[in-house]
Amino acid sequence: MFVVYEVLLYLVFAITLPFFLLAGFLRGKYLTNFSSRMGFYKHPANEHDIWVHAVSVGEVLAAREVVREIVKLRPSTSFVFTTTTVTGQAQARRLFPEATVTYFPFDFSASVRRFLDHHRPRLFATMETEIWPNVTRLARQRGMRLVLANGRISDRSFPRYRMGRFAVRRVLANYDAILAREETDRERFLAIGANEETIETTGNVKFDFEPDHSPLEAAPFIESLIAGRKVVVLGSTMEGEDEAFLPEIERFAREHSAFVIIAPRKPERFEQVAGLLSTTSLRYVRRSEMRAPSGGSPDVLLLDTLGELSRIYRYATVAFVGGSIAPFGGHNPIEPAAAGVPVCFGPSMSNFREIAQAFLTSGGAEEVGSAAAAIEFAERMVEDEQARTEIGERARRTVIANRGASARTAARIAGLL
16 A cells, blocks of 8 residues: 555656646745755754644644643753644744744655654654555654644545545544544544554644733734724635635724734735735735835724734734635634634634534634624624623633643653653
């Protein structure tokens, strides 16, 4: 099975290489981390206790609390931390200054061996469901312990995993522990061939998110733009959502003395959203430029930087969480909720199914069907202080009531060491 997998991997790599090279030259992506992903490093080789892998920003933030709990149990623990995305890498370097931070290797046997030879971890812990056959096989061959933490299987991926159950089962057999977020995830892991003895339901570590109260570098600039106004944050917006929101924001800006912060999820959308804003009557500022427009107070801040959104929510009066009106499965509503901010999101929340339901059940969030409905919710929150306070407090209490998964996950990982 593994020989066939490796051959297919190289074929896919050869076919897609021209695209990656083109994207690298045009958008500055991929080329800067290519050598690291192939297993070649500039920093010195060293031994590490734990290799933590978190794909992108959300997983990095979730891993932060687990790492803190591990350090409480084993203060001398050393970490090598990997991500797949550029945004995740920036967040990891900021949150884990004492760790070795690099990119996850391509799943070629040679790349993985070079990574393991260079960093020499004793345990591999992946956040959420990253199933890489060569990583797990070669790590197990070296006597490493393996943990799949905060494990989930999305509605979209479940049919594919079940179809490939024979191969997936062999990969999952390498794990010492599979720590599922909820009972639905546990049942799905069983359905795709995981060993029942290795699966535990430990809860969702994302509920353990603690707002970062450290000051933003651009805080004086941002606060001068806000100038005491109510703030609506459109966080992690995706393709199709910015386009739908802009006409609503134009109306909102005309009728209310409020300020809007738009944070596109993907860096490649920064320029696109700036272009969209330029076609409207809205006065906007780009965070990367930190220069206020002439001709009056700005209506919009375009957050075109990496790793700042979770700390931007401290300014929010109300927040919309993107990827949920457009059918992308949603993003994490815990970050604004933990700050006591009333939250709304669309119906596409399959990636955060149980989290979204917890907020809806407690009354700490509202589901909206369109950009217009989201702005209507924002208007209610801006105008009704009592409702805003009550919903924000219910959101914050929902986060607190569901905490504890990080400590359980950390105890399981530390026990394997």
